[in-house]
Amino acid sequence: MCMDIEMLRRDTPGCANRVHLNNAGAALTSRQTLSAVTSHLELEAAIGGYEAAAAAADKIEHTYDALARLVGAGRDEIAVVENATRAWDMVFYSLSFQPGDRILTAGAEYVSNAVAYLQTARRHGVSVEVVPDDESGQLDVEALRDMMDERVKLISVTHVPTQGGLVNPAADIGKVAAEFGVTYLLDACQSVGQMPIDVAEIGCDLLTSTGRKYLRGPRGTGFLYCSRTMLDRMEPPFLDLHAATWTGPDTYTVREDARRFENWETYYAGKIGLGVAVDTALDLGLDAIEGRVTRLADTLRSRLRELPGVEVHDRGRRQCGLVTFTVEGHDPRRIADQLRADAVNVSVAVADHARWDFVPRGLETAVRASVHYYNTDEELDRLFEVLPRATTGR
Structure with missing residues (x-):
């Protein structure tokens, strides 16, 4: 185009x-995204927050369709949350680790992710191991393959690091993860919006990103993709009345789709604006x-x-x-x-x-x-x- x-x-x-x-x-x-956000805030001020959300239900739901199309997912595999860090934390801390498990990651990993790995290592006796770079500076896929064994429980990599123009070979990493049946989490915070992203082609089980960077969306917006095959294996680290249903005095059920990773209170104006920003990227x-x-x-x-x-x-x-x-x-x-x-x-x-x-x-x-x-x-x-x-x- x-x-x-x-x-x-x-x-x-x-x-x-x-x-x-x-x-x-x-x-x-863009003016279009700005207008979408401010128009909804004005509607909230005019008729009330709950009432405005009900009136804008179609626009809110459209954001899930737009994000699903953007990354090649189903709308039931998308959750919209406050930011990329919240998205990443929600899926990472939903995974179960035991002493001796191994997490493999990249040298160009983002600080917040690295801190979470180290916290998990301290809490659960997990080993955090950095896969060497190849001669170009990207993650060495053959070195990754050589490091795989039955104790590797997660491959977690940042697609585009915050500190440079490197694009890690996400799809090649996905092939290794599939070969060994290991969960693959991709931090796509810097890549979504500036390049095509297809979760099936990449082969990731989990993907997280933000609205404010290359998607040109509002600050305070982010999203995650969780494959259907992972949903039944992951209970979020915290739940509320949006993520779960209180079914009896001492029972609850977690909702079936990826919105289990959301919470009830959300930035509706930002969510609508994010959908408009995604539409712009898809149109271009x-x-x-x-x-x-x-x-x-x-x-x-x-x-x-x-x-x-x-x-x-x-x-x-x-x-x-x-x-x-x-x-x-x-x-x-x-x-x-x-x-x-x-x-x-x-x-x-x-x-x-x-x-x-x-x-x-x-x-x-x-x-x-x-x-x-x-x-x-x-x-x-x-x-x-x-x-x-x-x-x-x-």
């Missing part, structure tokens, strides 16, 4: 104010989105590598819209602050969030610039115009 970038930018109010290269943090929302086409995002990111990396003292730190055979770099002799935090003062939004990746990845590479911090389809080559020009000021203070 040929995107009308100028129209998309007109429909994105933030594009008029600054160069937004922090899409891996939170992308700019994920292949087209990935093509444009990848081209812009490749251009950015190429131009950065031409600058003296600049080192680009992205790894992997396949790379995406996240670009990390350092400038010799300059603090990435200060660079990011100065760029922001010049109306260019970037972020900073830190070793505290990537200890199994950054520390072995001798990295403490790096500037992270993350592009989306509404960004332009002219905006990249603006970054390179102000970057010298960010490194000289002038």
Whole structure:
């Protein structure tokens, strides 16, 4: 599909104010998504929250259909929750572990996931093991296969790490998980919305993501996919009247679909807005989105590598819209602050969030610039115009 970038930018109010290269943090929302959220909030204010939810029932339910279509799942396999971390925690802490069980993960794993693994290791005597990278920097699939045995209970991997443009080989990992009959959890927080995702093709049993990043949805929204084959094996770590039914004085039954991972009180305006944002991504086409995002990111990396003292730190055979770099002799935090003062939004990746990845590479911090389809080559020009000021203070 040929995107009308100028129209998309007109429909994105933030594009008029600054160069937004922090899409891996939170992308700019469209007017349509903004209107969907504010319209529902106005309806709540006008007629009441419960009444507004009842009036908007079709819009709320549509979000499940849109998300199911987005990742190739059934609507009964989708739950909408507060954020990606809540989604990931709900499925991870629903799994049962025994002393001696093994969790296999990747070096480029996200901090919150790593902390959860370590907590589980401390509580249950589980072994947490990092699969080596291959020569490109992605998870080594053959090394993963060599590490498999009957004690491996979970393969849990971040698809696109927060600290760089690497795209881990999710489908190849899924083949190993299927070969050994091991549960496979994929953190797709940074990949959903910037590339096609099909849970059947990937072979994951569980997948989690957020609304605010490449889907361009509202903050405070996230979702999870739980395959039907896993549902009967997983009881959430906590339940409420939405997730379960109180059937007798001392009995309850958990609901049959993935909404067992939700709770009763939810951000209805955000949920509706998330559905609108997903519709936009589907209408544009994920292949087209990935093509444009990848081209812009490749251009950015190429131009950065031409600058003296600049080192680009992205790894992997396949790379995406996240670009990390350092400038010799300059603090990435200060660079990011100065760029922001010049109306260019970037972020900073830190070793505290990537200890199994950054520390072995001798990295403490790096500037992270993350592009989306509404960004332009002219905006990249603006970054390179102000970057010298960010490194000289002038």
